[in-house]
Structures are given as C-alpha cells and as structure tokens.
Amino acid sequence: MAILFVATRAAGDPATLTLPSDATPAQIQAARERIGTDRPYLVQFGIFVRDMATFNFGRSIVYREPVVGLIGDRIGASLKLQLASLILVLVTAFPLGILAATRRGRLSDHLVRLTAAFGQAAPSFWVGLLLMTIFAVQLGWLPAGGTGPGGIASWRHFVLPTITTSLLLFASITRLLRSSMLEVLDAEFVKLARAKGVSETKVVWVHVLRNALLPIMTFMAIWIGTAVSGAVVVEVVFDWPGIGAMFVDAIGNRDFPIIQAIVGLVAVAVLLMNLIVDLLYGVVDPRIRLQATN
C-alpha cells in the first residue's frame, strides 16, 4: 500500500497534469486543494489509507465522477469474460491433460504437448490479433471486437476474447496436470487399485486425478495475478469494456483515483483467492485436514 502511495505521488502532481498548460497559479492552487495534494505528505498518506479501507476512492480526475460507479459499470464485462474463459479451460484442459498423461508417448500426447507449448510461448496480444484476422476479417464469421450496441449483445462477441484469454491458463494447466498425473500414476496405491479390479476410468478420474490436483491448486492461487494481466491485454486488443482496458487508459491519463481503486480491488481479489485455495486444500486432501485439526 505504501508502494502504491509513493507511486501515485511520485508520478507528478495530478493537479498540474489535468489542467491546461496555460493555467494560472491560482487555478493550480484551487485544483490542488480540491484533490488534496496541497497538504503535507504524511497527512495525505493518512487520508489515503483511510480511503482505501473504507472503499472511498473519490472521483476520477478525468471523468469527474465517483470511481466506484465507473468501476461498477465495467467490472461486469471483465468478470463475464474471465468466467467464460475459466469454464472453457475446465472443460478442455482437464480432459486433454489426462489424455496426454494416460497415453504418454502416443500421437495424442505429442499433439497436446505441442499445443500447450505453443500456448505458453505465443504472446496473447498476438494470438488475439491472429484470431481476429482469420475469423473476423478473412472469414467474417465473428465480430472483430467490442461488445456490440448496448452491452454484450450476443455470444458471438465472447468467442475470440474467451479463447485468447484462456490460452495461457489452458497451456499451463495441461502441462502441469500431465506431469503431476504421470508422477501419481507410478504410485503404489494406483497399482493396488488396479489389482483390486477397479476400472481404469475410475482409477484415472478418481484415484489419480484427486492426488494430481494439489499442484494445480497451488498454481491457481497465483494464477489470479496472471489472469488480471491477461485481462488487461485481451481487453485492449478486443476493445472489451472491462476494467483492464480502463486501467491502461487511466495509466495514460494519470487518473490516480481509478488506478488506486483497481489496484486495491485486485489486491483484495488476490488475498481472497489465496484464502479460498487454502480452504480447498482441506477439501481435496484429507491429510491436510487432519494435520490442521491435530
């Protein structure tokens, strides 16, 4: 938080940045008093902490509107996009990761690994543009960007941004799942389950998957950071009216109330995600639950 404060103040006085260059000293002084940058830094920091704690982010310097409302208008679009991508990843990465692990060394394994390696290496802004060129410009099947008139008009606007957003997560999870499944497949209890006559499907989906999930969950805890970064890029590429694109604009405009609010929001989201994952560990792995109660 202290870092954020220093960052917002070090970037130059917002009062002088928002006024035209020929503003009189009196006008600048008035603007400073309005924003509060005329007071000592310690006082400013106190107010800053208080505002962050009470979700009072003030008004946007550029739009002259309360920041909470501005973000509220746009956060829905971001969340919808993230949710759609998450669902896409869940229905693609898990079957494919398992497929690659159980058919190790076969053609399907190589294909999945190749796709995943490419997904990790290709920058998402470029993949987005590529998809746009192929499916929107050349083939004309899908809209190139934006959400159509009056909010998100149809599922067609979702397709390309969702694929682009999910690519990196898909690649990471597939790779991680494959390698952790391979490790678990060698374990003694898997042999035991097979020897007991448990069906192969059940061995893979119940005995192995459950144990292979732990590294994935650790990864998901830090994934939210990657997700926000990805959202910023994808929203810029596809003109998506979410908070990622808003953040880039705010950086360009030195609109610090908005920057502060978004960073604060993301920090809270990161903390929440870590908490949820910690709790989920106990659900997935009874050993951790037992450790905690003892």
Next chain:
Amino acid sequence: MAIDTEKLGPPFAISGQEFFVRWYAWKNLRRLPLLPLFIVALFVFLAMCGQWLAPVPFDEQNLRLRFLPPAWLEGGDLRYLLGTDNLGRDILSRIIVGAQTSFVVAVAALAFGSVLGSLIGLVSGYLGGRVDAFLMRTADGMMSFPLILAALLLVAVIGPGVHAVVIATSLILWARFARLIRSEVLSVKERDFVKLARIAGASNLRIMMVHILPNVLNSVVVLLTLQLGFIIIVEATLSFLGAGVPPPTPTWGQMVAGGRTYIETAWWISLFPGLAIAAVVLSFNLLGDWLRDHLDPKLRQL
C-alpha cells in the same frame, strides 16, 4: 614422492570405462533440441549484430512503398522480403534490429532479478525464522500480484525506457528465484558438510557463499533459461501496451501494436513480429525444459 610418468600413459589415452562415460555424455548431448538451439543462436546473433545485417536501414521510410505485401505474394518486392508497414519501413529489417531490445531487456532483467532473488533466497533459507517469514511473505505477494499492472504503474512513474522495463521485470523476477533458492537451501543446509563447516568455525557469510551457494547454482541456471522466454513475453506485452521501450527503437511488441489498425488490409505487419516472439520464446522454453531434465530433474514441477 616422484610420480612415474611412464605408467600414466600418454595424456589422451582413455580407459574403457572413461570412454563409456564420455560416450554416454555425448549421447545425452545428442538429444539436444537442435531447432530451438538454432533459433536461440540466431536470435542472440541478430541481437549482437543485427544493425549491420538488416537489408534495409530499419528506420528508412518510403511512403511510396507503403503496405507492400511479403515478397511471395502478388505485388511484393524482393527487396522487402516480409513486406513493409504503414510508413513504408521494411518489416524484416525491423524484426532483425528489434531482436536487440528483447535481448538486452531479458539479459539485464535476468541478471538483476536472479542475483537479487538468489541472495534473498539464500539469506531467507539459511537464517530462517522471522527474516524468512517476512521475506517469503513479500515474495508471495510479489508473485501473486498481476505483473502487468505493476509494470504499467512503474513505467508510468519512472517514465518509459529500457531502464523502466528492466526494473519492472526484475522486480517481478526476484520473487521466483528467491522462492526456488530458499527451498533448495533448506535441504542443503542440513547436510553434513555445512555442519562441519560450522564446527570448523566458518562464519555465516562464509557458509552461505562458499558452502551453500555453489550447491544451488544448478537450479539458478535452470530457472534462468526457463524464465528467459517469460521475460521476452513481458517485455513484448509492455511494448504492445505502449509502456515499453519507446520509438524510434523498434521492438517486436510495438510492431505488433502498430499493425493492429491495419489488420483488415495488411495482416503481415502484425503477423511476422509476433511469429518472431513466439518462435524465440518457444525455443527458450524447450531448451529450458531440456536443461532442467538433464541438470536438475527434481525441478520437474516448474
């Protein structure tokens, strides 16, 4: 005691066992991913001397030759193999010169990030206790915070340029190194030779630097290769968002962004720089995977 040089044989004689060891090492080496290695070598070479290799000066504008398609398409010009952009600049030349920015940023960020992160990980793992808890909490915080957000903020504060991108990326990197090195140090410091060193009266500093550090360097090298591609992507993304190294220095991310407006008519402006990023990053990742499997198989989860 005199050594009987006759009995040692000629200096290059190899015993049967030794030959087998060398043959085995060579056999492993032969499974080197050759294509990625070639791409990486080409990338480094272009980064070093791209300025002299570009067929056309990278900033030469020619408005009459705007939007030339790649040479193999109708209307293409052999002088401009990959076509020209909206200002009539040669795309191939700009890709060649742009390699330098990616390379410089990646090497500098890795140098800062790995040294800082390794030292922090070393101290954190060795000292343990509150220092460890504090340092690792900080690292966790850094790792889970969205790096593009942090980098954008930082670039907004200190202004665009190579230094800003390097600082931003190394700030993100150190946490990854610190985390890994700490976990390695935790296992190394329990080994007997560390205890013996302590009994012999070695200071903490000496134990860390002389006894523990060399034993974790392997992991540092593996992580370095694995992170190179990541840094190149971060640099390109920042460039794409307009927060990277500013023009006129060409960077690949900037070139993709520049072609964005023209994808309906001139897709090649964005396609080729992006392809360059993807190829180089993929190569670094594959090389890193190979290196990890051979030097440090226990890091497989990375």
